[in-house]
Amino acid sequence: MNDTAARTTGRDRPPRTAHAFRRRLGAVLAVLPSAVALLFVMGPGAGADSTAGGDVHVAQTLGDRELTVILRRVTGVPGPLHVDVITHAGTAAGRLTLGVTPTGVSTSASAASASGTTVDTAVVTLGGRPGTFSAVLDVTRAGPWELSLGDEQRTATIPFVVPKRTTSPAETAVYMGFGGAGALVLVTVLVAVRVRRFWWTLVPAGGLVACLTVAVTGALLSSRLPPPPSQGGQVDATIDGVGDPYADAGQQIGDYSRPPATLLLRSSTDRAGEVAELRLTLSDASTGLPVDDVVVHDGALLHLLVVGPSGQLRHLHPVRTGAGVFEVPLSLPEEGHYAVSAEFARRGGGVQQLRSATGVDAVPGSGAAARTTSDDAPPQAGTGTRTVAGVDVRLTASSLVAGRAAVLTARVGETATLQPWLGMLGHLIVVGPVSPTAAAGTATQGAQVWAHSHSMGAVPDGTHDMSGMEGMSHMKGMEEHSSASSSSLDMDSSASSAFSSPDLHSMSGLTSVNGDSTADETVAAYGPDISFVYTFPATGHYRVWIQAERDNTILTVPYLLHVTGASERTS
Amino acid sequence: MSRPTSPSGRRSLVAAVVLSAILLTALSVRALWAPWRGTSPPVSGDTPRGAATLTGGTAHDVVTLTVSTPVTGTTAVNVRLVPRDGAAAGRSSPVVTVSAVLPTAGHAVPDFTTAPAADNRYHVAGLPLMMPGRWEFVVTVEGDGRHDRLVFPLTIPR
Ligand SMILES: [Cu+2]
Numbered sequence: 093m094n095d096t097a098a099r100t101t102g103r104d105r106p107p108r109t110a111h112a113f114r115r116r117l118g119a120v121l122a123v124l125p126s127a128v129a130l131l132f133v134m135g136p137g138a139g140a141d142s143t144a145g146g147d148v149h150v151a152q153t154l155g156d157r158e159l160t161v162i163l164r165r166v167t168g169v170p171g172p173l174h175v176d177v178i179t180h181a182g183t184a185a186g187r188l189t190l191g192v193t194p195t196g197v198s199t200s201a202s203a204a205s206a207s208g209t210t211v212d213t214a215v216v217t218l219g220g221r222p223g224t225f226s227a228v229l230d231v232t233r234a235g236p237w238e239l240s241l242g243d244e245q246r247t248a249t250i251p252f253v254v255p256k257r258t259t260s261p262a263e264t265a266v267y268m269g270f271g272g273a274g275a276l277v278l279v280t281v282l283v284a285v286r287v288r289r290f291w292w293t294l295v296p297a298g299g300l301v302a303c304l305t306v307a308v309t310g311a312l313l314s315s316r317l318p319p320p321p322s323q324g325g326q327v328d329a330t331i332d333g334v335g336d337p338y339a340d341a342g343q344q345i346g347d348y349s350r351p352p353a354t355l356l357l358r359s360s361t362d363r364a365g366e367v368a369e370l371r372l373t374l375s376d377a378s379t380g381l382p383v384d385d386v387v388v389h390d391g392a393l394l395h396l397l398v399v400g401p402s403g404q405l406r407h408l409h410p411v412r413t414g415a416g417v418f419e420v421p422l423s424l425p426e427e428g429h430y431a432v433s434a435e436f437a438r439r440g441g442g443v444q445q446l447r448s449a450t451g452v453d454a455v456p457g458s459g460a461a462a463r464t465t466s467d468d469a470p471p472q473a474g475t476g477t478r479t480v481a482g483v484d485v486r487l488t489a490s491s492l493v494a495g496r497a498a499v500l501t502a503r504v505g506e507t508a509t510l511q512p513w514l515g516m517l518g519h520l521i522v523v524g525p526v527s528p529t530a531a532a533g534t535a536t537q538g539a540q541v542w543a544h545s546h547s548m549g550a551v552p553d554g555t556h557d558m559s560g561m562e563g564m565s566h567m568k569g570m571e572e573h574s575s576a577s578s579s580s581l582d583m584d585s586s587a588s589s590a591f592s593s594p595d596l597h598s599m600s601g602l603t604s605v606n607g608d609s610t611a612d613e614t615v616a617a618y619g620p621d622i623s624f625v626y627t628f629p630a631t632g633h634y635r636v637w638i639q640a641e642r643d644n645t646i647l648t649v650p651y652l653l654h655v656t657g658a659s660e661r662t663s
Numbered sequence: 664m665s666r667p668t669s670p671s672g673r674r675s676l677v678a679a680v681v682l683s684a685i686l687l688t689a690l691s692v693r694a695l696w697a698p699w700r701g702t703s704p705p706v707s708g709d710t711p712r713g714a715a716t717l718t719g720g721t722a723h724d725v726v727t728l729t730v731s732t733p734v735t736g737t738t739a740v741n742v743r744l745v746p747r748d749g750a751a752a753g754r755s756s757p758v759v760t761v762s763a764v765l766p767t768a769g770h771a772v773p774d775f776t777t778a779p780a781a782d783n784r785y786h787v788a789g790l791p792l793m794m795p796g797r798w799e800f801v802v803t804v805e806g807d808g809r810h811d812r813l814v815f816p817l818t819i820p821r
Binding site for chain 2 (some may be wrong): 327
């Protein structure tokens, strides 16, 4: 429009002297480079997209299968949702039925008309060998959704949000300001070379300055304005809220946390030798209402830790079967007490760890499978080598003094072929202090400490000064790590791009470059050393389990550690 | 120095430039100010002025919730069910209850059993909203083969 106006105005213009033309052009050309320079300086800095979601990794213990379900990022709607189901060693072959259901509400009746109805389904046929099995489902709009995942017995539902690419108001101002400035640069040039009196040029030039001011202000503000609350993560997601999170932001309050929850545990059976169907009901500690706002945390909706009578640890991921209801089968191989603890996070922030007040008491069953005593020898106190599933695991510890940070380093196997499980290279579960001779289930039920720590590899991040530590062998670990990762099998494309940088390796094993996707279990390129830093709060014996994934098998390695008091007095 | 030119052409040029500059500036400023403006819920045809209407759905029904006065105080609430399988001829109407929760504060109001009206509409006369915040209106539909629970998040601004 501007150009057209300028052109028609200039059409009936008589010719002018070359001198005046050159002078005006020179003045304009002096302004141009600075404007262009500003464009380049300000442009890239203003592109932070706060609502860009990444892949969602959700571990699901569906029946006797331990699965990792990955919902790949949806890049446009309507469009495909790629779902990968990763199986592990021993996962039974079979069919899973997948479905997607939009769930949100909207002020627009047409936008919400499909809510609650399953709009697409797919079947995933799991093979007998560990691998990735994929399906593609069509999602029709941005907003809250549920993915259902069913075997023959039960159906799990995983809430997720299909994001919409949105632009913050400040970014909009930047784009519009620079867009307007760009157009006005052309107008200014045209006016300058066509009009007789130079001051006419000031009119578009003034507009140009105004546009640049708006753009620069927007660029400066865009990094300072708080992002709107995360739909689904901090506040309840709605179709309208996902569509325009800035309009839905309301007053920025900062604290979106919700009350703690209570855990009710019900077991379908208490007979040893049977498989108990555990039903966990989460209710709000303030209102008693079902807690239906559990968000994915550490790669699962709910992490369940069960310690059996003779010290066997089970780390399960119950599936969501209703509002605040999670279900998982738990085999009770022996009689005695099973202590149960759940970890999860509610919308609005804050991870909770709840120990079931009752646990499960297994009485002698009629089945021949029931054992009254464990075949497993009670673990000897101390670090050392254990062999689990044919893999040698060697644990070393810097020092085990209460109140002092202990560095526990496990070498799992001899090759750098560990796979991240639940987004971490290693898991450390600590329960104690307990009597080393008492039955583990009963002792852990009453233990004061239940802790869950993670390892991101052997190489510490830069925030810790590790110079004084022994037994860490950083350099060796790094070299092995890098060489192995370049030749690792089964890398998926997103992970390989994220892990091709050697700098990244040296910093941390599992940070993605762009925040979009982290390596999944198909990347067997880490370890073999995994380190944990944990400060035991009190003296005594602790039951400790280290978990890591190797050869598509999740290894659980038990230890019994003795933590002493400080040998010297500290001020 | 000046020579005769076309005044009308020049005027239109100036007008166009000034207009576009003003327009761009105004649009940018408007965009920048958007997050600080209060958002008022849209008003739909047959609902009272200022009412908030949200539509959601279950496998059985399209559920529309209308909160008559979405501010702190007591508000009337209307629920409308549109069965997905068409007209519910000869079916007994389900029991519809409405409640509201302010999850961040841990507040809940009692369950209000609605009074059924014609055309699958259900009514609650006075539901108390104690304080502003991001509320959840919980609608449950029970009976007639249904056992549905639907949450409508709604911000009560003041
Ligand atoms: Cu877990």
